[in-house]
Amino acid sequence: MKHALARAVLCAALVLPAAAQAHKMWMVPSATVISGDDAWVTVDAAVSNDLYYPDHFPARLDQLVITAPDGSTVKPENEATGKYRSTFDLAVPQKGTYRLALVNQGVFASYEVDGKKKRWRGTPAELKAAIPAGAKNVQVSEMSSRVETFVTQGSPSDGALKPTNKGLELVPVTKPNDLMAGEKATFQLLIDGKPAANLKVVAIDGGTRYRNKQDELDTTTDKDGRFSFTWPEAGMYWVNASTEDAKTSVKDATQRRLAYTATLEVLPQ
Amino acid sequence: MRRLLPFALCLAFAVPVRAADMNITVEIPTLKVSEYHRPYVAVWIERDNATVANLAVWYEMKKGDGEGTKWLKDMRQWWRRGGRDQTMPIDGVSGATRPAGQHQLHFTDGKAPLGTLAPGHYELVVEAAREVGGHDTQRIAFDWPAKTPQHLFAKGGEELGQISLDINP
Numbered sequence: 001m002k003h004a005l006a007r008a009v010l011c012a013a014l015v016l017p018a019a020a021q022a023h024k025m026w027m028v029p030s031a032t033v034i035s036g037d038d039a040w041v042t043v044d045a046a047v048s049n050d051l052y053y054p055d056h057f058p059a060r061l062d063q064l065v066i067t068a069p070d071g072s073t074v075k076p077e078n079e080a081t082g083k084y085r086s087t088f089d090l091a092v093p094q095k096g097t098y099r100l101a102l103v104n105q106g107v108f109a110s111y112e113v114d115g116k117k118k119r120w121r122g123t124p125a126e127l128k129a130a131i132p133a134g135a136k137n138v139q140v141s142e143m144s145s146r147v148e149t150f151v152t153q154g155s156p157s158d159g160a161l162k163p164t165n166k167g168l169e170l171v172p173v174t175k176p177n178d179l180m181a182g183e184k185a186t187f188q189l190l191i192d193g194k195p196a197a198n199l200k201v202v203a204i205d206g207g208t209r210y211r212n213k214q215d216e217l218d219t220t221t222d223k224d225g226r227f228s229f230t231w232p233e234a235g236m237y238w239v240n241a242s243t244e245d246a247k248t249s250v251k252d253a254t255q256r257r258l259a260y261t262a263t264l265e266v267l268p269q
Numbered sequence: 270m271r272r273l274l275p276f277a278l279c280l281a282f283a284v285p286v287r288a289a290d291m292n293i294t295v296e297i298p299t300l301k302v303s304e305y306h307r308p309y310v311a312v313w314i315e316r317d318n319a320t321v322a323n324l325a326v327w328y329e330m331k332k333g334d335g336e337g338t339k340w341l342k343d344m345r346q347w348w349r350r351g352g353r354d355q356t357m358p359i360d361g362v363s364g365a366t367r368p369a370g371q372h373q374l375h376f377t378d379g380k381a382p383l384g385t386l387a388p389g390h391y392e393l394v395v396e397a398a399r400e401v402g403g404h405d406t407q408r409i410a411f412d413w414p415a416k417t418p419q420h421l422f423a424k425g426g427e428e429l430g431q432i433s434l435d436i437n438p
Contacts, residue, residue: 035348036339155353178349267345268404 025059025261026238027100027149028052028206029090032177032265034153039092041151043076045102046085051206051238052263054085059147061086065103067160069096069153096157097177102147105167107250108257111135124250140252144168145259152177165193168241168258179231179266186228188221189241191258195225199243203264205235234268289378289414290437293324295395296430299369300402307366308399308428309340311347312374314383315392320351322383325374326363343398346406371430378414386413397428405429414438 027045034041044052045059058081068074076088092098107127109120113135120130124142131138144167156175163169174185189196203217221227221241231237242259249256297308312325326347329337338357342348357363362382376383393409405428409421419436 033342033345033348035342035353036336039339180349269346 023047023049023056024051024204024238024240025102025145025147026052026263027059027102027147028236028263029100029149029151029265032149032151033267034092034151036153039153040089041092042087042089043100043149044085044087045147048084050209051204052236053209056084058082058084058086059102060104061088061102063102063104064088065101066090067099067101069094069098069157069159071159071162074098090151092151092153095154097150097152097160097175099160100149100151102145104143104145104147106143107253108141108143109138111138127250127252138252140250140254142248142250142253142256144256145261146170147261149263150176163190163193165190167192168196168243168260169193170239170260170262173226176262176264179264181231181234181266181268184228184230185264186226187239189225189227189260191243191245192247195221195223196241196243197221197223197225199225199227199241201227201239201241203229203237203239205233205237207235231266234266237264237266238262239264288380291376291383292433292435292437293374293376293393294431294433295325295372295374296425296432297367297369297372297397298425298428298430300428302402304401306400306402307368308397308402309344309366310395310397310429311344311352312393312395313347313350314386315350315394316389318350320347321386321391323351323355323359323362324376324382326352326355326357326359327366328357328363330358330363330365340398340400343404344396345398345404346394347396388414393432393434395423395429395432399428403427407432409434411436 025047027043029041029043031041046054047057047059048055061079061081066074066076076090079088106121107124109131111118111131113132122130146169156177161172163171169190171188171190173187179185189199199221201219204214208214217229219227240261244255244257247256310327313320314322328341341352344352379385390412396406398404405426407423407425407429409423411419411421411434415436415438422431422433425431
């Protein structure tokens with residue numbers, strides 16, 4: 001059972017940056033704007049086709065990094081990984097904005113043994129031992145992805161939103177928990193801390209099961225890596241960008257795949 | 270009360286410098302729904318989309334464990350425009366939720382919570398959010414100070430009845 005689950009999770013991780021158009025990874029909190037003295041959120045995390053219906057694989061919670069408004073790292077509670085989704089609870093006692101991130105730094109390799117194609121995913125340290133001697137057509141890619149969401153108790157704050165300057169990251173210009181239908185919101189994308197210019201960004205409202213079209217919003221980052229969306233309606237938007245480059249940090253890797261995803265809640269006026 | 274009125278009028282004329290005031294009526298409609306909870310209501314004054322004075326916040330104060338403050342954010346506009354910066358309860362402003370009916374509020378220039386408004390164009394905003402119910406925001410634009418007595422009103426929607434604003438210069 002555990003083995004099967006591990007394999008499913010592995011597949012989920014594999015498909016993510018490589019075929020981001022097919023499956024979407026996300027985290028959806030029960031609320032993003034929170035009041036009250038004993039406030040909690042419960043969060044679902046999964047890889048799915050429809051937004052936000054867990055219909056494919058659960059997300060891996062060992063990749064979860066939660067940053068509190070004061071910049072400290074905090075732990076979730078009641079973590080569980082099921083067949084189609086993972087879930088956890090988070091107490092939000094601090095005033096300000098929390099950043100919840102699934103951070104994936106891995107290596108993907110494809111190779112051939114006796115004419116058969118094989119695929120492998122793991123950490124850079126495991127790579128050498130993972131590829132059998134005599135393997136042919138070995139291709140190694142580095143993968144770097146972040147899947148984020150934000151929740152704010154009281155007034156929004158910036159303390160948890162500092163970029164790590166590793167991989168593809170989002171820096172909010174508009175506060176990520178201060179979004180309203182009909183208003184324009186601006187964000188910046190960075191690659192290794194530098195503006196990610198000319199990158200395609202898509203936004204899709206949730207509830208895709210109940211409409212015939214994806215109704216995707218598209219835009220492109222400017223020279224400063226900035227992009228904006230004017231939200232047509234209230235909803236939980238899945239915002240995604242991906243790219244690849246050759247700036248690898250792993251020996252033998254020829255390419256680096258980068259992906260960033262955020263779920264952003266837009267409230268009605 | 271009625272007998273006092275002529276006396277009050279005399280007093281008004283006798284004292285030439287009288288603080289301007291505003292009387293606000295907030296109507297909470299009677300709703301025929303299977304599950305009814307009194308709405309959370311916020312009344313405040315805005316200038317250029319920024320809150321300049323919180324006049325009233327009615328919420329469930331008696332519940333323990335912060336259960337009452339948990340739903341304050343459902344008054345979305347109020348929450349975003351300063352409610353989220355407040356520590357509840359707000360002295361002289363917040364109070365318990367109120368039943369259906371007309372509620373009169375009286376505020377005096379120069380006194381908390383209205384304080385002293387700089388001359389300009391303002392909006393009175395009343396927002397209601399009801400548990401397992403709807404949400405309603407009503408706005409009344411006004412100029413301060415008023416040169417003549419003003420009687421202004423907003424018709425109301427689903428969760429709020431008529432809102433009236435009477436300004437006495």
